[in-house]
Amino acid sequence: MEFLKKSYAHNRLFEKFKLVNTDKKPLSYFLNLIVLFRYSNSRVVVFLKSIFISGWVFFLFPLILLFVLRVHFLNFIQNHPEKRLIFSSKLFQFFSGSSAFTFHLILLYLFQNRFGTLFQLIGLVNSIFMLGLFLGSYLARRVINKVEAKKLILMVLSFQLGLYLLSFPLLGKFLPQFSETFCFNFYLFLFLFSGLLTGSSYPLTGKLLEERKVALLNISGSLETLDHWGAGLGAIFSGIILIPLLGIYRSLLFLSFSTSLVLLLAMFDFLGIPKRVREINPQRLSHPYIRSSYILFALSSWVIFSFNYLEKKEEVLSQLELKIAGIDFQK
Structure with missing residues (x-):
C-alpha cells in the first residue's frame, strides 16, 4: 500500500502542479510507465519525463524535417513523375x-x-x-x-x-x-x-x-x-x-x-x-545511396536535436523536482 501511495497517489510531481485530467489525459498510464521503467532503467524515466514537459517540439520536429528534405530531394536531386x-x-x-x-x-x-x-x-x-x-x-x-x-x-x-x-x-x-x-x-x-x-x-x-x-x-x-x-x-x-x-x-x-x-x-x-523533370546522373551519384543519405541525415539531425533539447529539459526537470522537495537549489 505504501508503494502505491508513493508511486501514484502521492506522486510529488503531479501533486505540486495539480495535473487534473481535464484533457482526457491518461495520466495513470503515464505513471504506470514511469513506475515500470524506474525499476528497470532509470535513464528511460528521465527521458520520458523530459519529453512530457517538452511538449510539441520533440514530436513535430522530425515531421517538419522529413517534409523539408522530401521537397529538397524533388527540387535538386530527382523529380520523375x-x-x-x-x-x-x-x-x-x-x-x-x-x-x-x-x-x-x-x-x-x-x-x-x-x-x-x-x-x-x-x-x-x-x-x-x-x-x-x-x-x-x-x-x-x-x-x-x-x-x-x-x-x-x-x-x-x-x-x-x-x-x-x-x-x-x-x-x-x-x-x-x-x-x-x-x-x-x-x-x-x-x-x-x-x-x-x-x-x-x-x-x-x-x-x-x-x-x-x-x-x-x-x-x-x-x-x-x-x-x-x-x-x-x-x-x-x-x-x-x-x-x-x-x-x-x-x-x-x-x-x-x-x-x-x-x-x-x-x-x-x-x-x-515542381513541374521540372529532374533525373539522377548515375555518373555523379549512386542512386541507392543518395536516398539513404537523406534518411540518415534526418535521423541523425533528430537524434542530435533531441539530445540537446531534452538535455535542457532534464535540467529544468531536476530544478522542478528540487522545488517540489522544498529545496532551494539556487542557494
Missing part, C-alpha cells in the same frame, strides 16, 4: 495503417472514459472496425473504375484530416450532452467510418501501382508489408509514447498535423509540383 506517384502511393498505404491504429487506440481510450468499461465490448468495437475495413475496400473497388485513384486518395486523406480535427470537439464537448444510447451508437459509427477510410487504401494504392506497370506479385507484397509495418509502428508509438505523454487532445492534433503533411506531399506529387 512516375517514381513520385509510386512513392506517394506507398506512403499513403503506410500512413493509412499507422494513422488508423493510432486513431483506433484514441477511440478506445475515449470509449473507456465515457462508458467505464471496454473489455466486455472490445470484440464488438473491433468487429465494427473490421466491418469498416471490408466496406471501404468494397466501395473503393466499385468506384475505382469511374474516378481516378489519385483523386480518391486525396479525398480519403481529406476525410481523415477532417475526422481527426473534429473528433475531440465532438467527443469532448458536444457528445456528452446527449443520451447514453446516442453516444454509444456515435462511437460505433466512428469505429466504422475509420475502418471504412482505412480499408479503401488497399484497392486505391494497388490500382495506382498497377497503372505504373508494377508487377502484381510486388504490389500484393508491398501493400501487405507497408500496411502491417505502419499499423505496428503506429500502435507502438502511440500506445507507449504519444498518448501517455501528449494526452488525447494533443495526440489528435499531432495526427491531424501529420495527415496534413502527407496530404500536401500527395497533392504535390499528383499535380506534378
Whole structure:
C-alpha cells in the first residue's frame, strides 16, 4: 500500500502542479510507465519525463524535417513523375495503417472514459472496425473504375484530416450532452467510418501501382508489408509514447498535423509540383545511396536535436523536482 501511495497517489510531481485530467489525459498510464521503467532503467524515466514537459517540439520536429528534405530531394536531386506517384502511393498505404491504429487506440481510450468499461465490448468495437475495413475496400473497388485513384486518395486523406480535427470537439464537448444510447451508437459509427477510410487504401494504392506497370506479385507484397509495418509502428508509438505523454487532445492534433503533411506531399506529387523533370546522373551519384543519405541525415539531425533539447529539459526537470522537495537549489 505504501508503494502505491508513493508511486501514484502521492506522486510529488503531479501533486505540486495539480495535473487534473481535464484533457482526457491518461495520466495513470503515464505513471504506470514511469513506475515500470524506474525499476528497470532509470535513464528511460528521465527521458520520458523530459519529453512530457517538452511538449510539441520533440514530436513535430522530425515531421517538419522529413517534409523539408522530401521537397529538397524533388527540387535538386530527382523529380520523375512516375517514381513520385509510386512513392506517394506507398506512403499513403503506410500512413493509412499507422494513422488508423493510432486513431483506433484514441477511440478506445475515449470509449473507456465515457462508458467505464471496454473489455466486455472490445470484440464488438473491433468487429465494427473490421466491418469498416471490408466496406471501404468494397466501395473503393466499385468506384475505382469511374474516378481516378489519385483523386480518391486525396479525398480519403481529406476525410481523415477532417475526422481527426473534429473528433475531440465532438467527443469532448458536444457528445456528452446527449443520451447514453446516442453516444454509444456515435462511437460505433466512428469505429466504422475509420475502418471504412482505412480499408479503401488497399484497392486505391494497388490500382495506382498497377497503372505504373508494377508487377502484381510486388504490389500484393508491398501493400501487405507497408500496411502491417505502419499499423505496428503506429500502435507502438502511440500506445507507449504519444498518448501517455501528449494526452488525447494533443495526440489528435499531432495526427491531424501529420495527415496534413502527407496530404500536401500527395497533392504535390499528383499535380506534378515542381513541374521540372529532374533525373539522377548515375555518373555523379549512386542512386541507392543518395536516398539513404537523406534518411540518415534526418535521423541523425533528430537524434542530435533531441539530445540537446531534452538535455535542457532534464535540467529544468531536476530544478522542478528540487522545488517540489522544498529545496532551494539556487542557494
